[in-house]
Amino acid sequence: MRSITLIVIHSSAVRPYQESGVSEIDRWHKARGWKNGCGFHFVIRRDGTIELGRPLSMEGAHCKYHNRHSIGICYEGGLDMEGRPCDTRTRAQRQAMRHLLGQLHSQFPKALIMGHNVFAPSKVCPGFNAAAEYRTLQPR
Numbered sequence: 001m002r003s004i005t006l007i008v009i010h011s012s013a014v015r016p017y018q019e020s021g022v023s024e025i026d027r028w029h030k031a032r033g034w035k036n037g038c039g040f041h042f043v044i045r046r047d048g049t050i051e052l053g054r055p056l057s058m059e060g061a062h063c064k065y066h067n068r069h070s071i072g073i074c075y076e077g078g079l080d081m082e083g084r085p086c087d088t089r090t091r092a093q094r095q096a097m098r099h100l101l102g103q104l105h106s107q108f109p110k111a112l113i114m115g116h117n118v119f120a121p122s123k124v125c126p127g128f129n130a131a132a133e134y135r136t137l138q139p140r
């Protein structure tokens with residue numbers, strides 16, 4: 001297993017009527033030339049379903065300079081109807097994300113949980129302050 005010191009939270013940057021599960025993201029990322037497809041390890045659908053992307057043992061492709069030691073989690077959404085970035089997580093997505101992060105925190109207690117924008121300040125992704133929201137699941 002890789003050494004995991006970071007969990008990065010993303011949105012898929014789609015509007016409320018757009019689908020973005022692992023299969024759609026897999027197509028988008030292959031179109032960018034990433035032969036391993038979907039760069040995230042988990043994708044959380046609007047109904048709270050957690051889809052599996054890359055295996056945890058495999059490096060992701062979701063956060064420049066930080067893929068080697070991290071896990072990438074993406075929730076489906078992130079834009080409003082007009083395409084403006086915002087936190088569009090449904091109640092089911094919030095519950096699923098907290099549950100998944102709880103499990104990953106037990107498995108990788110030294111991993112920080114951060115939003116993508118911490119590492120890419122020009123991006124709004126994921127549209128909320130992940131480090132603050134999950135402060136109880138941060139390493140002590």
Ligand SMILES: [Zn+2]
Nearest residue numbers: 010011116125
């Ligand atoms: Zn992102």
